[in-house]
Amino acid sequence: MRRRPVLWATAGAAAGYWLPSVVHPLPGLRPAFGVEDRTGPGSHVALTFDDGPHDRGTPAVLEALREAGARATFFLVGEQVERAPALAAEVAAAGHAVGVHCRRHRNLMFLAPGQVEDDLARAEETIAAATGVEPALYRPPFGILTAAGLAAARRRTWRTFLWRRWGRDWSRGATAAGIARRLTDGVAARDVLLLHDADHYSAPGSWRQTAQAVPRVLAALEGRGLETTTLP
Numbered sequence: 001m002r003r004r005p006v007l008w009a010t011a012g013a014a015a016g017y018w019l020p021s022v023v024h025p026l027p028g029l030r031p032a033f034g035v036e037d038r039t040g041p042g043s044h045v046a047l048t049f050d051d052g053p054h055d056r057g058t059p060a061v062l063e064a065l066r067e068a069g070a071r072a073t074f075f076l077v078g079e080q081v082e083r084a085p086a087l088a089a090e091v092a093a094a095g096h097a098v099g100v101h102c103r104r105h106r107n108l109m110f111l112a113p114g115q116v117e118d119d120l121a122r123a124e125e126t127i128a129a130a131t132g133v134e135p136a137l138y139r140p141p142f143g144i145l146t147a148a149g150l151a152a153a154r155r156r157t158w159r160t161f162l163w164r165r166w167g168r169d170w171s172r173g174a175t176a177a178g179i180a181r182r183l184t185d186g187v188a189a190r191d192v193l194l195l196h197d198a199d200h201y202s203a204p205g206s207w208r209q210t211a212q213a214v215p216r217v218l219a220a221l222e223g224r225g226l227e228t229t230t231l232p
Contacts, residue, residue, distance in 0.1 A: 018109055020145040023162065030162065033150060037162045038190040044229040045221060046192045047072040048163065050101055050139065053080050053087040054198030057207025061197040062094055064214035072096050073231045075139045076131075078103030078123035080200060085130035092131040097230035099137030100124055100158070105201045108140055113148035120152045137161060137231055141201075161231055163194035167217075169210040170202030176209050180216035189226060193217075 023030045030037060039046040052058045052074055065072055074091050076098055081088045092098050103123035108116055120138075128134050138158040140149050145160070153160050165187060167179035183193055195213070199206045221228065 017147045020147055020150050021109060023145060024143045027162075027164070033145070034154070035145065035150075035160050035162055037164045037192050039192060039229060040190070040232055043189045043226050045187060045189065045226050046231050047195070047217070047228045048075060048139070048161070048192060048231065049073070049195050049197040050075045051077055051080070051105065051196045051198040051200055051202070053084045053091065054200065054207055055084060055087065057197045057199065057211060058084075058087055058091065060207070060211035061195075061214055062091065062096075064211060064218075065096070066094065068215065068218045070218055070228045071230045072228060073099060073137065074197065075099045075101035075137070076123075076127050077101050077105055077198075077200070078119075078126040079105075080198065081123075081126050081130050085126075088127065088130040089132070092133050097137065098127060098131050098133050098135060099139060099161070099231070100127060100135045101139055102141050105141045107142055107144055108146040108149045109144060111146075111148070113151075116146065116148040117152050120149075120156075124156070159232070161192055164188075164191040166194035167210070167213060169213065170196050170199075170206055172203040172206070174203070174206060174209050176212035176216060179209060179213035180220060183213075183217055184220040184224070187221065187224065187226065192231070 103119045138153045138160045167183040169179045
């Protein structure tokens with residue numbers, strides 16, 4: 001019988017640790033946790049890319065953005081920046097915002113607080129060294145937060161962003177037309193939009209469909225009177 005209070009206490013601690021993860025499927029709860037999914041006022045949307053840099057996907061996306069004169073936000077992965085620091089620097093030099101995604105792409109729900117802190121500290125250092133930019137933006141892998149992830153971001157005064165709409169471009173069988181349609185149908189001013197400029201953690205070659213979708217996305221946004229902006 002003495003075991004029962006210990007089990008309840010353990011279960012309660014785990015539930016509290018994982019509680020912030022509810023903001024992924026339940027957007028209405030995001031403000032209560034200080035998690036954002038909208039950009040500033042006006043007829044703007046924030047186009048964001050996760051999981052890079054990627055030796056082929058990132059240059060293709062950068063070129064599509066350059067041709068359209070568009071700006072985006074890239075949430076970078078530390079271990080990928082370590083492999084391609086010059087490419088990370090190119091993202092920042094092109095006028096795009098950079099944020100921290102992680103060092104290693106893992107679900108925070110399976111990491112202890114110390115592991116989360118170490119991961120983010122190493123990612124922050126790597127990204128800052130490569131880009132010359134001190135990150136101020138954060139998005140966790142898979143969009144899943146824990147108490148440790150939120151606490152680590154708050155200690156650094158990072159703003160934590162998820163998204164309002166995503167193209168599901170990471171999935172096998174995604175097409176450029178389908179990605180653009182899914183991302184822009186029903187899009188509204190101030191929405192944060194999610195794509196991926198890399199296939200390190202998704203279907204092999206998925207970056208190709210993303211790169212081909214970007215001009216379609218930008219054209220659809222323009223047709224709705226919306227402009228892209230970086231996250232603040």
